[in-house]
Amino acid sequence: DVTYGWWAGNAGVTNKSGKFIAAHIAHTGLIAFAAGGSTLWELARYNPEIPMGHQSSIFLAHLASIGIGFDEAGAWTGAGVASIAIVHLVLSMVYGAGGLLHSVLFVGDMQDSEVPQARKFKLEWDNPDNQTFILGHHLLFFGVACIWFVEWARIHGIYDPAIGAVRQVEYNLNLTSIWNHQFDFLAIDSLEDVLGGHAFLAFLEITGGAFHIATKQVGEYTKFKGAGLLSAEAILSFSCAGLG
Numbered sequence: 001d002v003t004y005g006w007w008a009g010n011a012g013v014t015n016k017s018g019k020f021i022a023a024h025i026a027h028t029g030l031i032a033f034a035a036g037g038s039t040l041w042e043l044a045r046y047n048p049e050i051p052m053g054h055q056s057s058i059f060l061a062h063l064a065s066i067g068i069g070f071d072e073a074g075a076w077t078g079a080g081v082a083s084i085a086i087v088h089l090v091l092s093m094v095y096g097a098g099g100l101l102h103s104v105l106f107v108g109d110m111q112d113s114e115v116p117q118a119r120k121f122k123l124e125w126d127n128p129d130n131q132t133f134i135l136g137h138h139l140l141f142f143g144v145a146c147i148w149f150v151e152w153a154r155i156h157g158i159y160d161p162a163i164g165a166v167r168q169v170e171y172n173l174n175l176t177s178i179w180n181h182q183f184d185f186l187a188i189d190s191l192e193d194v195l196g197g198h199a200f201l202a203f204l205e206i207t208g209g210a211f212h213i214a215t216k217q218v219g220e221y222t223k224f225k226g227a228g229l230l231s232a233e234a235i236l237s238f239s240c241a242g243l244g
Contacts, residue, residue, distance in 0.1 A: 017110040017123040022102030029095030036088030048076035067157045067166040074165045128217030136212030143205035146198045171195035
C-alpha cells in the first residue's frame, strides 16, 4: 500500500514490476550513453603532451587504470578507446529499446506475464522468498563482474601507479591478509592484495547468490528487513563500482 505521494521515488511503479524493470533498463541506457559520449568528448580533446590529471579527464583516466589506451610503458596509444566508446553508445540504444518494450508492449506487472520464469521476478515486498530469490541473482552478477576484473588484471594487466606502467597482476588470495585489511582497506598499497580481495568477494557473492536462490528466507521477516535487502544491494552495487 502506497503511503507517499506520486512524486516520491518509484511510487509510480508500485505494483507494476514490469514498469519498474523498464525504468531500470532505461536508466542503464542513460549511463551507457553518458559513458560513451563523454569518452568520445574527452578523446577528441585529449593532448598526450599534457598530464591526464591536468585535463579534467574522468573516463579516459578510468580506462587508463585498467590498461586501455596506453602501452605497457604508460605511453599514450589510444588503442581501443574509440571502440569502447562506440560500443557503449550502441548498447545505450539497445537498453533504450528494451526499456520501451517493457514500457509499451510487455505486461506492466511481471505477475501477469505468460512466461513462467519471468513471473519469478515479480516484486512482492511482503514475500521474503521472492526478495531473496531476486537478491540472489543480483549477487551472482556482482560475483561474475569481480571475476572479470580479476582475470582482466591477470591476463591483460592494469596500471600500477607505483611503477607508472601497465603490468599483469596475479591475485594474492591470502585470507588472513584479507581479514586484516577489512578495517584499513584505504591503506592497501599492493595490487596483488586488491585483486585477492576481489577474488574472495567473487567467491562470497556467487556462493551467497546461489544460497539465496536455492533456499528460503532465514529468520523472521519484517517490512524493515525487506527494505534493508534493497538498501544492502544498493550499497554493494556502489562498492563494487568503486572497487572496479
